[in-house]
Amino acid sequence: MRDDAIRRVVIVGGGTAGWMVAAAITRIMGEMPGLRVELVESEEIGTVGVGEATIPQIVLFNQMLGIDEPEFVRATNATYKLGIEFVDWTRLGHRYVHPFGFYGLDMKGIEFHHFWLKGRQLGDQTSLDAYSLAIVGGQQGRFAHPRPDQPKSPLSKLGYAFQFDAGLYARFLRRLAEGNGAVRTEGRIVDVERDGESGHVAALSLQSGARVEGDLFIDCSGFRGLLIEGAMEAGFEDWTRWLPCNRAVAVPCENGGDRQPLTRSTARGAGWQWRIPLQHRIGNGYVYSSEHISDDEATHTLLANLDGAPLAEPRPLRFTGGHRKRAWVGNVVAMGLAGGFLEPLESTSIHLVQSAIARLLTYWPTRNFDEREVARFNAAHLQEYLDIRDFLVLHYKATERTDTPFWDYCRTLEPPPGLAEKLAIFAANGRIFREHNELFTETSWLSVMAGQGIEASGYHPAADLLSDAETLSRLQHIRDVVSQAASTMPRQDDYLRQIGCDLSGLRRAS
Numbered sequence: 001m002r003d004d005a006i007r008r009v010v011i012v013g014g015g016t017a018g019w020m021v022a023a024a025i026t027r028i029m030g031e032m033p034g035l036r037v038e039l040v041e042s043e044e045i046g047t048v049g050v051g052e053a054t055i056p057q058i059v060l061f062n063q064m065l066g067i068d069e070p071e072f073v074r075a076t077n078a079t080y081k082l083g084i085e086f087v088d089w090t091r092l093g094h095r096y097v098h099p100f101g102f103y104g105l106d107m108k109g110i111e112f113h114h115f116w117l118k119g120r121q122l123g124d125q126t127s128l129d130a131y132s133l134a135i136v137g138g139q140q141g142r143f144a145h146p147r148p149d150q151p152k153s154p155l156s157k158l159g160y161a162f163q164f165d166a167g168l169y170a171r172f173l174r175r176l177a178e179g180n181g182a183v184r185t186e187g188r189i190v191d192v193e194r195d196g197e198s199g200h201v202a203a204l205s206l207q208s209g210a211r212v213e214g215d216l217f218i219d220c221s222g223f224r225g226l227l228i229e230g231a232m233e234a235g236f237e238d239w240t241r242w243l244p245c246n247r248a249v250a251v252p253c254e255n256g257g258d259r260q261p262l263t264r265s266t267a268r269g270a271g272w273q274w275r276i277p278l279q280h281r282i283g284n285g286y287v288y289s290s291e292h293i294s295d296d297e298a299t300h301t302l303l304a305n306l307d308g309a310p311l312a313e314p315r316p317l318r319f320t321g322g323h324r325k326r327a328w329v330g331n332v333v334a335m336g337l338a339g340g341f342l343e344p345l346e347s348t349s350i351h352l353v354q355s356a357i358a359r360l361l362t363y364w365p366t367r368n369f370d371e372r373e374v375a376r377f378n379a380a381h382l383q384e385y386l387d388i389r390d391f392l393v394l395h396y397k398a399t400e401r402t403d404t405p406f407w408d409y410c411r412t413l414e415p416p417p418g419l420a421e422k423l424a425i426f427a428a429n430g431r432i433f434r435e436h437n438e439l440f441t442e443t444s445w446l447s448v449m450a451g452q453g454i455e456a457s458g459y460h461p462a463a464d465l466l467s468d469a470e471t472l473s474r475l476q477h478i479r480d481v482v483s484q485a486a487s488t489m490p491r492q493d494d495y496l497r498q499i500g501c502d503l504s505g506l507r508r509a510s
Contacts, residue, residue: 004366007034010204010214012189012227014041016052016166017336017353018220019173020061024357026180027065029364037181040204040212042188052169053081053263053276053347054161056100061354065176070499075172077279078164080261080492082138084347088267089452091400096127096451097262098346099134100159101146102443104478108465112478113446115466117430117459119475122468128450130479133158133486138262142489154485161347163263163276163283185212192231200331200369201231215367216331218360219338228324228334235325236340242393242416243321244292244409245271245343249299250285250315254308257282261492263347267399268301269293270406274344275307279501282307287343292406319343321389327381328374331367333360340385345392351439355384387438390419391445398423398452423454430456 009025011018022039029035062072072078083099090096104112116128129135133154137143147155178184187206195202203213219227228234240246255277264275271288286302293301299314323340327333334340335356342348359380363373396410397419415423425431426449432442466474493503 002366004368005032005034006215006365006367007036008214009035009037009216009218010212011037011039011218011220012041012204013220013222013336013338014039014170014174014184015220015222015336016170016173016350017338018218019170019177020350020353021218021220021335021357022177022182023065023173023180024061024361026177026182028361030180036183037177038183038185038212038214039177040185040187040189040206043186044188052166052350053084053163053274053344054350055347056159056161057351057354058161065173067176072172073162073164073496073499074501076162076164076168077281078162079259079278079496080143081161081163081263081347082134082143082158082261083132083263085260085262085264086267086395086448086451087264088401089265089272089395089399091453092403096447097129097132097135097138098444098447098451099129099132099138100161101132101134101154102157103128103446104131104475107474108462110460110462111432111442113432113450114430114460114463115471115475117456118463118471121459122472124472124475126475126479128447131475131482133482134160136482137486137489138260140486140489141258141260141491141493142486143261143492143495144489154482155489160261163278165278165280185210189226192227194231198330201227214331216333216365219332219334220336222337223319223341225324225334225338227332228327228329228338232329232332234327234329234334236320237322237325238320239322239389240320242389242413243343243396244289244406245287246318246320247290247295247298248285248287248317248319248343249295249302250283250317251302251306251313252281252283252311253306254311255280255282256307259493265345266305267401267407268305269404270298272345273302273305279496279503281311287345289406292404292409323382323385326378327356328377331365331369333377335360339381342385342388342392345395346388346440348388348439352384352388355439356381383436384439386416386418387440390416390422391440391448393419394423394445394448395452398449398454400453423449426454426456428456429458429460431460 083097085097087095146158189204190207191205193203201217203211266273270293273286276283286298288298319341327339336353363377397415401407432445
């Protein structure tokens with residue numbers, strides 16, 4: 001056993017982020033001799049969680065924790081998710097879906113979308129959506145798990161995620177973490193004690209008079225960043241010029257409307273509205289720019305566009321898009337909102353916690369805290385935020401809307417250099433490059449660029465290895481196969497009932 005091994009891990013803040021960290025560390029590192037994992041939170045301090053939509057990486061995280069999926073779905077009132085539908089982003093009345101999985105079938109050694117682009121030049125104006133099983137099945141309210149045992153079926157590459165109640169997920173993870181030895185301490189932190197020589201955090205003083213010592217501190221205290229900013233002064237990089245939305249108002253409502261396994265984002269006059277259908281309710285929120293709409297107007301807009309009666313008072317949130325300049329300083333690592341905030345347009349909030357946990361486990365420190373490893377952690381943290389930022393900015397930049405000052409600002413903003421290059425390369429010959437294993441794949445970039453009207457003037461020359469007639473014939477065949485596969489998928493409600501979910505309170509969709 002190393003003499004400099006971490007013995008005491010202290011997590012500041014509960015909620016989804018805090019209990020994700022506690023569950024993961026106790027699962028992976030819990031058998032290390034002498035390791036104690038303590039989570040400090042106060043019931044007086046609320047959490048931001050208002051209902052979460054996720055991306056497919058959450059499936060791997062749950063599997064890593066040894067979670068039984070049906071049990072998790074029942075415990076969190078979860079529904080399945082096959083993608084995100086974007087309404088009115090390109091122009092009023094227009095919609096498209098960013099799917100999980102893939103489009104069509106790669107042929108002749110090149111990506112499918114080059115054949116789709118060629119088909120468009122030949123007069124076939126079929127939407128890209130028709131070539132995705134996630135979209136076709138999702139819009140019909142259907143869900144199925146991927147079938148890797150059927151390699152020739154679109155089902156083999158189907159990706160999925162979840163939509164769930166964030167509070168219930170935190171409670172579910174707390175049970176796991178405490179079962180693996182994590183200790184929860186109730187109390188409000190009133191002071192942070194630092195070592196006079198190293199500058200590291202040595203202990204937390206609680207309002208009760210208790211003192212919590214630690215070797216490694218994980219800051220999950222939310223926007224305020226109690227340790228990473230309040231004590232360690234990490235600094236914050238503000239991205240408001242590219243992501244102008246700085247407020248949100250959230251409210252749950254009764255179930256109503258469709259129950260497709262899709263998160264929906266509807267563009268409004270000064271931002272966008274989310275819709276997250278769960279088993280027992282729908283989560284809703286309006287993310288907006290306070291420069292372009294008042295808080296009262298935003299709340300009125302949200303309440304006027306619900307599928308059912310509101311179940312609570314609207315809850316306001318304020319934020320600044322950006323990230324901590326250093327997510328790891330000394331012996332403090334920031335995760336979740338303490339590490340930065342990117343609006344949940346592409347459901348990345350949970351993933352950013354998950355990826356930070358994975359990086360921490362990779363660079364699990366000793367009490368010496370090697371600065372080279374800390375620097376690598378911080379560089380990876382920054383790169384991930386940059387990659388996601390550029391993808392989010394794409395949604396705002398690639399719009400035809402001219403109906404409000406907000407959309408005029410977004411349409412005419414100067415994109416970050418990385419995004420500008422991606423747009424130019426795609427517009428020339430339909431090429432998409434994924435660099436340094438960035439989170440969003442070629443499929444993701446394609447879906448948003450094509451969905452929001454970015455036209456490619458050419459396609460890969462290898463697409464001409466198929467004759468025009470053969471190209472059109474194969475495109476039609478792929479659409480038929482996708483449609484047929486979708487028809488074999490069960491409806492999501494039926495699937496949820498099969499795994500023991502109680503949907504008796506749901507109104508059957510018309």
